[in-house]
Amino acid sequence: MEFYDKVKTSADFISERVKERPSMGIILGSGLGELVELMEDKEIIPYRDIPYFPVSKVEGHAGNLVIGRVGTEVLMVMQGRFHYYEGFSMRELTYPVFVMKLLGVEKLIVTNACGGINRSFHPGDLMLITDFINTAWDNPLIGDNDERFGLRFPDMSEPYSRELIELAKSAAGRLSIEYKEGVYAMHQGPYYETAAEIRMYERIGADAVGMSTVPETIAASYLGIKTLAIACITNMATGIRTGKHSHEEVLRIAAEAGDRLLEWVKEIIVSEKRS
Numbered sequence: 001m002e003f004y005d006k007v008k009t010s011a012d013f014i015s016e017r018v019k020e021r022p023s024m025g026i027i028l029g030s031g032l033g034e035l036v037e038l039m040e041d042k043e044i045i046p047y048r049d050i051p052y053f054p055v056s057k058v059e060g061h062a063g064n065l066v067i068g069r070v071g072t073e074v075l076m077v078m079q080g081r082f083h084y085y086e087g088f089s090m091r092e093l094t095y096p097v098f099v100m101k102l103l104g105v106e107k108l109i110v111t112n113a114c115g116g117i118n119r120s121f122h123p124g125d126l127m128l129i130t131d132f133i134n135t136a137w138d139n140p141l142i143g144d145n146d147e148r149f150g151l152r153f154p155d156m157s158e159p160y161s162r163e164l165i166e167l168a169k170s171a172a173g174r175l176s177i178e179y180k181e182g183v184y185a186m187h188q189g190p191y192y193e194t195a196a197e198i199r200m201y202e203r204i205g206a207d208a209v210g211m212s213t214v215p216e217t218i219a220a221s222y223l224g225i226k227t228l229a230i231a232c233i234t235n236m237a238t239g240i241r242t243g244k245h246s247h248e249e250v251l252r253i254a255a256e257a258g259d260r261l262l263e264w265v266k267e268i269i270v271s272e273k274r275s
Contacts, residue, residue: 003146004146006052009051010050010099013051014067017043019043020074022100022103023105024109025107025225027108027110029111029212035077040069042066046064054082056080085188090138097223101224111229113250115237117207117208118207120180121233127184128165129208129213133205133214140222160228160229184214186212188211189211230265234250234253
């Protein structure tokens with residue numbers, strides 16, 4: 001079966017089980033899955049039940065697709081994402097973004113937990129991602145192109161929507177939420193970066209580094225979905241601060257920053273609907 005047909009099968013399966021079609025997608029990162037508690041009229045579909053959908057085994061990722069409303073906006077929320085380091089291909093881990101496109105999603109908000117490189121950052125900071133660096137040296141567009149999805153050579157001059165970034169800034173101002181801005185680099189993982197690698201990332205202009213977000217961004221841009229990404233700085237990268245890293249610490253800091261992030265995302269969603 002062709003990739004397009006698999007995506008359509010997944011989208012049709014979801015459409016038959018929900019009352020309303022989503023207009024906005026949300027991808028939630030490690031420890032940041034509580035947005036679903038704010039949603040009304042929720043319909044929860046486990047990933048494992050959806051034909052051709054991948055399933056994550058990473059701690060902190062619930063593994064559910066949640067369709068529901070925040071205000072009047074109908075959302076398709078991924079409560080848990082997929083990672084390159086799990087052994088998925090780039091096309092597989094971005095599969096849900098292709099499904100979003102066929103369901104009618106026009107805007108996407110992506111969150112993640114990542115390491116800070118910029119020396120003015122601190123654990124718990126929130127960062128609006130303004131651009132990315134892909135050092136996984138792979139991407140979800142490699143292979144045959146199906147023009148029903150997008151162009152063979154898509155533009156990446158605005159991977160993160162300037163319109164949504166300005167909307168997010170205005171929302172943060174109303175809520176008095178402090179945030180940083182910066183460039184996010186993708187490290188393929190699953191090991192935490194070496195000090196030498198962090199020096200490289202710092203020299204090429206990265207403010208933060210993590211193991212996700214870039215593939216989804218590339219796929220969304222290709223599909224014509226406007227994207228906003230917010231990173232939670234859960235630790236300072238190797239060599240920037242002393243000490244060893246652990247996934248438990250990442251989850252702890254993400255949970256502590258989660259209330260601010262969720263408040264911010266909710267305000268962005270409501271503001272977007274008004275604009």
